Amino acid sequence: MQNWLNEKLLELNVTDKMNQPEGFNRLSFTKEEETAHEAFRKNAEELGMTCRTDSAGNIIARLETKEQQGEPARALGSHLDTVKNGGGYDGTAGVLCALGAVKKLQDENITLPFPLEVICFISEESSRFTMSTVGSKAMTGKLTKHQLDNIKDENGITLRQAMEAFGLNPENIQKAERDEKDLLSFTELHIEQGTRIEDAGCSYGAAAAIACxxxxxxxxxxxxxxxxxxxxxxxxxxxxxxxxxxxxxxxxxxxxxxxxxxxxxxxxxxxxxxxxxxxxxxxxxxxxxxxxxxxxxxxxxxxxxxxxxxxxxxxxxxxxxxxxNDSVFLDQEMYGKLKELETTTGLKALPMESGAGHDVMNMQEKWPSGLIFIPCEDGLSHHPEEHASIKDLENGVELLYAYLTTADSR
Amino acid sequence: MQNWLNEKLLELNVTDKMNQPEGFNRLSFTKEEETAHEAFRKNAEELGMTCRTDSAGNIIARLETKEQQGEPARALGSHLDTVKNGGGYDGTAGVLCALGAVKKLQDENITLPFPLEVICFISEESSRFTMSTVGSKAMTGKLTKHQLDNIKDENGITLRQAMEAFGLNPENIQKAERDEKDLLSFTELHIEQGTRIEDAGCSYGAAAAIACxxxxxxxxxxxxxxxxxxxxxxxxxxxxxxxxxxxxxxxxxxxxxxxxxxxxxxxxxxxxxxxxxxxxxxxxxxxxxxxxxxxxxxxxxxxxxxxxxxxxxxxxxxxxxxxxNDSVFLDQEMYGKLKELETTTGLKALPMESGAGHDVMNMQEKWPSGLIFIPCEDGLSHHPEEHASIKDLENGVELLYAYLTTADSR
The missing domain is CATH 3.30.70.360 (Alpha-Beta Plaits)
Structure with missing residues (x-):
């Protein structure tokens, strides 16, 4: 699994080495974000998932048996865009570990009792446009056409124009909203972007709430x-x-x-x-x-x-x-389950809050949602030196795998 | 004279009204500076002056009799470039009043005992490149080829590239340096960019030194x-x-x-x-x-x-x-003469220093030079609301005229 994670980490970051003095620059709706999305699609398909891009630019990769078609899914996911001169783990770690969990299910020959989705959200960071989590906003029906024309980047390009340049049709943006019955739950994994897990001598964090x-x-x-x-x-x-x-x-x-x-x-x-x-x-x-x-x-x-x-x-x-934005409290039942993964994985959990917004805060408004943090070195994030160890990424895979294999289809 | 000044002020600013909410934007070596230079050339030629552009982009307009050809001149002048969102008087007032003095000499049918030059210096402001007074530096041999390649604007364009785009050949930059015997003196008129003249109840300022x-x-x-x-x-x-x-x-x-x-x-x-x-x-x-x-x-x-x-x-x-840059003390004899213009013009002089650098500080290193200030409203400068009254501009013309008509050919 560690070799696989190493290899896929590079692929999702579209690079041959993670140590980049200028970091990564995959701003929202740019060619760079698109190239990373293509790497995601390729890898999800190699794992036997079926991919579709919604009208906002999110990629939804789905794994299901014939009998599960049309059934509500449990979804994992995060994003691949970065801030200017950002790191290769913020967002990417969540997408990578979700794909890693799919791989582990296949390696272990396990068929889940529900369809599984890995969602690669578009445009999570607010560095280009002042708005963050554009993709999950669209998926939960919170993005308006009015905003498409009113939100601009520093060059005066509107969100609508950027989406058009990305090959999307913003007129259809409302079609990205999904029905409540499409999903049973959503679980995001993300690097902590702080040092509380490490300071507390723990291996991962389970977030109760998000500071918006x-x-x-x-x-x-x-x-x-x-x-x-x-x-x-x-x-x-x-x-x-x-x-x-x-x-x-x-x-x-x-x-x-x-x-x-x-x-x-x-x-x-x-x-x-x-x-x-x-x-x-x-x-x-x-x-x-x-x-x-x-x-x-x-x-x-x-x-x-x-x-x-x-x-x-x-x-x-x-x-x-x-x-x-009012701060968001995550689903209490999911929060409890994520903390209890301690027993199945042997990893020690820190109950905590999230200081940063993530796509999960939008998803929680529609579906029971949860957030797992894995540590990152010195808490450094949004920085070229951002780093999470392969061991911690492997722990992330174990946690998502443990969550999925103990979850039911209701 | 006031009507003429009003009309020429607009022409040199390439505008139909001075009140511009965004001010004027004639950055160094841009199309906008070039257009203003063309307006200067046209007006100088209409006054019977012969114009040439030196290898740095300065325009030298000269008025002389046949007998005076090759004789050392007394020069007036200033610049037409502006800062970003600047005013239409900083620099322009000096060029305008110098042309006004030529007009008044002609209206009065006066032939000076020496050739007269009006110099329109290029690129005085440091807003685009970090270097100021590029034109007068070149004219006094202080601009090096090394600087041409090392000084860049915020887009990474070098001074050399900007000069080339302006139609100049930077390889010839050293040819812009003039011989000591070309000029008898240089006198610049400029708006004060402060309120000391007005605060002291005076009509103009004579500068003893320049704070560099x-x-x-x-x-x-x-x-x-x-x-x-x-x-x-x-x-x-x-x-x-x-x-x-x-x-x-x-x-x-x-x-x-x-x-x-x-x-x-x-x-x-x-x-x-x-x-x-x-x-x-x-x-x-x-x-x-x-x-x-x-x-x-x-x-x-x-x-x-x-x-x-x-x-x-x-x-x-x-x-x-x-x-x-060490601060520059101007020619003491010239300074004395400019103060004494009080008697010929009836305008009250304030002996003062200049807080800002001007082309005259370079010219002083080679030729006896002086600096006259006229008031500007509220001392406001480098600002869209920068303003000097037509009356003060007319006083400027009177002062330069009075200086020229009392100067000799030695």
């Missing part, structure tokens, strides 16, 4: 002017104001963690300054802020702290809410 | 990671560090002005964050810092303060010096 983000854009309007001729005490420098905001967000988030059981993270993660020229005082700065906690109350406290802080400014400033 | 910049790039290397899964206390957020630096630069500059006769300005004017994605902690940030004072000692103090501050960081950081 509030995302803000703060537009700061100072006054441009010549850097050489505008005295220091007569400036309205938008970057100086923005710097204060970045510092405030970091410190306020640290403080909010002192007195609460639920951790909160808040990050000023994007910045754009205009005109961004050496000899001009920045007249305008836009800051993107990402706030997450399983506790919606904590997230709201953080947003309120920012509101109060900005209200004290004399500089012209607008806050724009880009995303405000 | 030290420019730094500070590269901050944090560690990228997932915004949702990396706990607040385990981060190396490059933008949080950058924010502290921006605040420090602003505060240190304010402080350095408290105890010194020479004003100093320091601006963190550019910022680039990577990967600049909503769900990734910034792993790398580059800050551009522009430091200016007539006092090189003050500039050095500011740079040392930054060095000391960065030395206290645990985050990996590198400082790169992009520009370190």
């Amino acid at each position: 983000p509030i995302r803000l854009h703060v537009h700061i309007h100072g006054k441009a002017g010549h850097t050489g001729t505008t005295p220091m005490d007569k400036r309205q420098d938008a970057l100086v104001q923005a710097a204060e905001l970045v510092t405030f967000v970091h410190e306020a988030a640290l403080k909010l963690n002192e007195n609460d059981d639920y951790p909160l993270v808040a990050t000023a993660s994007t910045i754009e300054a205009r005109p961004n020229a050496m000899n001009v005082i920045p007249g305008y700065v836009k800051i993107g802020i990402d706030i997450r906690s399983v506790s919606d109350e904590q997230k709201n406290k953080m947003e309120e702290a920012i509101d109060t802080y900005l209200a004290g400014w004399t500089t012209a400033v607008e806050k724009e809410v880009i995303v405000r | 910049p030290i420019r730094l790039h500070v590269h901050i290397h944090g560690k990228a990671g997932h915004t949702g899964t990396t706990p607040m206390d385990k981060r190396q957020d490059a933008l949080v560090q950058a924010a502290e630096l921006v605040t420090f630069v602003h505060e240190a500059a304010l402080k350095l002005n408290e105890n010194d006769d020479y004003p100093l300005v320091a601006t963190a004017s550019t910022i680039e964050a990577r990967p600049n994605a909503m769900n990734v902690i910034p792993g790398y940030v580059k800050i551009g810092i522009d430091i200016r004072s007539v006092s090189d000692e003050q500039k050095n103090k500011m740079e040392e303060a930054i060095d000391t501050y960065l030395a206290g960081w645990t985050t990996a950081v590198e400082k790169e010096v992009i520009v370190r």
Whole structure:
């Protein structure tokens, strides 16, 4: 299995070695994502699965006996797109381990009492478009035609245009929504992107809930002017104001963690300054802020702290809410079963929450869903040095296999 | 004269109205700069001047009698390129007033005892390439072929490539250097880009010196990671560090002005964050810092303060010096004459320094040179709302005319 995992990891990453100084760049709806999807399809078909691409670009690989045709399936899956200069495990590990579980079922000559699907979701990351989990949103009927035209990448290309360039027909996007009775459950495996599993001396994590983000854009309007001729005490420098905001967000988030059981993270993660020229005082700065906690109350406290802080400014400033998603609690029964895989696999489980959003958060709204984490080195993710060991990937296969072989057809 | 100035102001700005919400965008060596240069050539020729373009792209318009051919000239001039979203007066006012002075000489039927030149310098602003005053550097022999290949715009286009695309032959760049005996003097008129003239109740400024910049790039290397899964206390957020630096630069500059006769300005004017994605902690940030004072000692103090501050960081950081230009004192005799134009014109002069670099700082290294400022509204410059009144432009014409008609041929 380890050799097979090594080989397929490279194939899904469309590379001959995982150590890439610039990481992987498979942004949403790009040629690079398409090539990885083709590698997925090839490998799923080699395992005897039947593949179809839905109208959003998700690939659904299905394994079933003749008698199981039309029956509700249990689904596994994750995504293959990455952030800019990302790693080869975020998303890919989940797709790989799901395929690994299919391989193990076949190696062991096991026929499940239900159809099995492995879903390769499209466009999970929000790096290109500000929206994340586009594929699972479409599959659960949460993607609107209005959004297709309104969400743009940094070059002004709309989601609709990107989908068309990808060979899809966005007019049919609603056809990607699946019926409730199509699936019995959905289980995602993902790298942890943190160090809590390792810190706790465990081998995997079972997630009870997902911390979904509030995302803000703060537009700061100072006054441009010549850097050489505008005295220091007569400036309205938008970057100086923005710097204060970045510092405030970091410190306020640290403080909010002192007195609460639920951790909160808040990050000023994007910045754009205009005109961004050496000899001009920045007249305008836009800051993107990402706030997450399983506790919606904590997230709201953080947003309120920012509101109060900005209200004290004399500089012209607008806050724009880009995303405000309530955090999602996963299916309690599935969560229990995933924790109990300890007994069948001998691997120690950490009950935990997810700090990041994943496709499973959309799937949970329609089907009982669960999330397994495997460790990744130093918790590093969204980074060229992102790494999960082959041993941990093999554990991931064992966990999904153990889950499937103890699940029933109801 | 006011109607003529209004009309020519529009022509040199290649527009039908000065009030442009996005300002003007005539970046160095672009089609837009070329079109403005064509407008200059047309207008200079209409005034009976003979125009030639040198190998750097500067246009030299010359007015002389047959007897004056080959004699050293007195030159006026400035530039027509702008920053991104800049105004229509920075540079343009100087070119316009110089042409206005030629027109007034003709209206008054005056033949000067020396050839007169109006120079339209190319690529004065550093917005596209990090280097400013490219045209006057070439004319004074300060531009090297090495620089042509090493200086790039944000798209990686070298200065050489940009010059080639502009129709120039960069191999001949050294031919743009002029002989010391070609010119008797150079006088630039420019908008003040500050409010000191107005604040002092004066009508124009005569500059004694020019505060040339030290420019730094500070590269901050944090560690990228997932915004949702990396706990607040385990981060190396490059933008949080950058924010502290921006605040420090602003505060240190304010402080350095408290105890010194020479004003100093320091601006963190550019910022680039990577990967600049909503769900990734910034792993790398580059800050551009522009430091200016007539006092090189003050500039050095500011740079040392930054060095000391960065030395206290645990985050990996590198400082790169992009520009370190000693401040320039202008010709004392010319400075005296420009101040004395008070008596001939009835306009009140403010003796001052220039906080910004101008083409005159290069010209001074080879020829006695001077710099006249006219006021601009609220000191606003490098901004779409940049504005100088027609009355002040007319005063500019009067000042240059008065200077020329009292100058001799030695």
